[in-house]
Amino acid sequence: MTETATAASIWDRERIWVTVGAIALIFLGAIEALAVTTVMPVVSDALDGQSLYAVAFAGTLATSVIGMVAAGAWSDARGPRGALYVAVSLFILGLLISGFAVTMHQFLIGRLVQGLGTGGQTVALYVVVARLYPSQLHGKVFAAFAAAWVVPSMIGPFLAGAVAEYVDWRWTFLGVAVLTAAAFLTIAVRLRGVDLGHGEPQDRRALVTRLLLAVVVAVLAVLVGFAAEMEPGIGWPVAAGAVLLIGFAVLPLLPRGTLRSRRGLPSVVLMRGIASGAFFASEAYVPYLLMERFGFTATWAGVGLMLSAFAWAGASELQGRFGERLGNRRIAVISTGLIVLALLCVLSAALLGLSPVLVIVGWGFAGGGMGLLYPRLTVLTLAYSDETNQGFNSSALSIADSTGSAVAIALAGLGVATLGGGAGAFGAVFVFGIALAVVAVVPGLRLGHAAETPLR
Template sequence: MTLPESPASIWDRQRIWVTLGAVALIFLAAIEALAVTTVMPIVSEALDGKELYAVAFAGTLATSVIGMVAAGAWADARGPRGALYVAVTLFVAGLLISGLAITMHQFLVGRLVQGLGAGGQTVALYVVVARLYPAHLHGRIFAAFAAAWVVPSMIGPFLAGAVAEYLDWRWAFLGVAVLTGAAFVMIAIRLRGVDLGHGEPQDGRALIARLLLAVVVAVLAVVVGFSADMSPAFRWPVALGAVVVIAVAVLPLLPRRTLRAGRGLPSVVLMRGIAAGAFFAAEAYIPYLLMERFDFTATWAGVALMLAAFAWAGASALQGRYGEQLGNHRISLISLGLLLIAMVCVLLAALFGVSPALVIIGWAFAGGGMGLLYPRLTVLTLAYSDETNQGFNSSALSISDATGSAVAIALAGLGVATLGGGSGAFGVVFAFGIALVVLAVVPGLRLGHAAESQTP
């Protein structure tokens, strides 16, 4: 009598080391993302670059689009292994450049290089998941990725603030670079003997065209950010003109009918960009608001982000377990409702000086909303894909995420620069977030249903 085979799991003997390595990279990316949000007010002060505050976020997201396109094409043509290795190397190099910078412009160069690596790493990991994990495990592996934010949520913001306040902000970048290098060595060893597929030949001209378009999108997104440093007469015309060109240039990088909220994959990709723009544009200014409006130190401003990160991880775990029962439309509406509550809370705190507790507790609702939404959209993207377009579709999802975030953060920064700071400027940021959340309802009702509910 033979014993039945144990069911496939993300922790089984075949996949455990890949899971651990991938989760480690996500973990360290989470540490870095939380650290930047916490320490940027100090960095911009130390390097005399307050007017370029938003570019430090938007620039990284903008160049990540180039990394996403390159990694997606590479993964489709030759498999995701090489794309992942190069992306992680660029990510570490960018951290080192930023951590050693002595001017704001040098710091921004590092952030741009880091963005190339971060974008490529995300797409390459998604394709690794698609090649190694059966469809019924996708929800669990992406929930594990999201749960990799739990420990950074516990220590990341507080540690980054404490490092910046008591040691030097540079270690918030250099420390992550060292640890990422160690995680990279581990996953490289574990993937050496794993078959990730060899892909299919790609149209060289089409690839070059897509890369050029990605460069255009990235450059113009950075231009939107730098417009805050221009003469007031040119700020908004330059920024809005760049946004229009971005909308045209990004079209070939996304599924057809994305900007028209076509049913199915186009709406999945569009919703990711709008929701990301709303959340990250607002979150970039949460520590700034707490420091400027409520006299928080960097350490305590970092602590203020912890509750939202806990909520994100917890909601992701719930989505991984109960996502099928809730359904796509219900998850969409619940998530947007939570985001709306959060935006209203921080808007009231910014305009009327209500207790900072309203900011901290309110922003936890935003974390919960994103925790439900993000992994669900990723699962849907893979469900709408096959081996011929996994790289393109994963790239498109991340491009929408990064482009929406970069443009929204840059426009928020432009609004702050136009009003010259103060509670009114913060209010503009969060009111803009509310508008984006309301807009996201349109694609949220058109997500459709793919094969995400199939079981083996």
């Protein structure tokens, strides 16, 4: 390793403002994600949209797939700068539409637009990291991204709940929009003078095909969510058919062998999708459980998510320091084990009416599991990539993440609608999460090792 590489830092003069701006965007994305999870029970009640509760989560994740494909193709062909600018603009626009919505359907439109921006922003930032930072700094950058969740973990859920309870839930969206615009200016000014590469010519027909497939995946995932408004005898067949079609449509957007869990990058991408589905489908109903079953206010339900977010950030830092020593297979087994343990705790509290402390503490284990797993899978993806496919592979990882989460959340919502709410409905959601976490172990044992560097 050269002296220059050894001295390189994510905080050096060449990169500091890009680092600050990128971390700020991640920070605000974390604030928004935590806010939505906390305030959605309030929003669905205020806009009379309880039947669309799951779609409000799944729709954003579904349209993010379109943003990911577009940003990945744009980044590979022309570099990530333009893709990042457009993505952040769409994210802000979606927040504004949702914040000013007067019906649940208007709110959902905002969430769909926001998803386009969220997906594109994630992929573009990954490619910026790949192009601007040397490989030995990738682990530190993603550890910093994870650490950007720390302050939101401390204040985000509580603040979102308090704003919804004492001011107006709308400001949990409008406030983030204003702050994101400021963060965007910080990174945009600095990136103007940075060479991020110009990419390589792309096959336009292939790009159009991938975009059309992304649209199909998004529409079908939203359809699974809307199946909750149908009679169960119709909704379940519609959902099953849509999931089957999603499986076919998403294949060209992922590395070959992903659904077969081929060793290496395909298993990295598959595990991300399954683990994300297990975690986020369950988390969407944790604050709902605290409010419905245990009488928590929005403020205190937000506090209930804080431990999990703390654990996520802390585990990400540990992974950054000791991930290479632990090894990929061990991280996969530990992380999925923690998620299963968490879901067993929450399931017990939901079915047996045990103390809500068990929900809060138990869900902390899930955050720890995801904190170990998420950055490791991201670093592995970049390690399996080169300049010709960084955009495709980064978008594939995020597509699996969002598609898995969207479909799992939509199916959980359909299950809740079929069972009519209550302890049994919550129990079904968490049992579903456990099943997904167990399945995630299969690709977890086949992650392999690429050219990842020690993450210290």
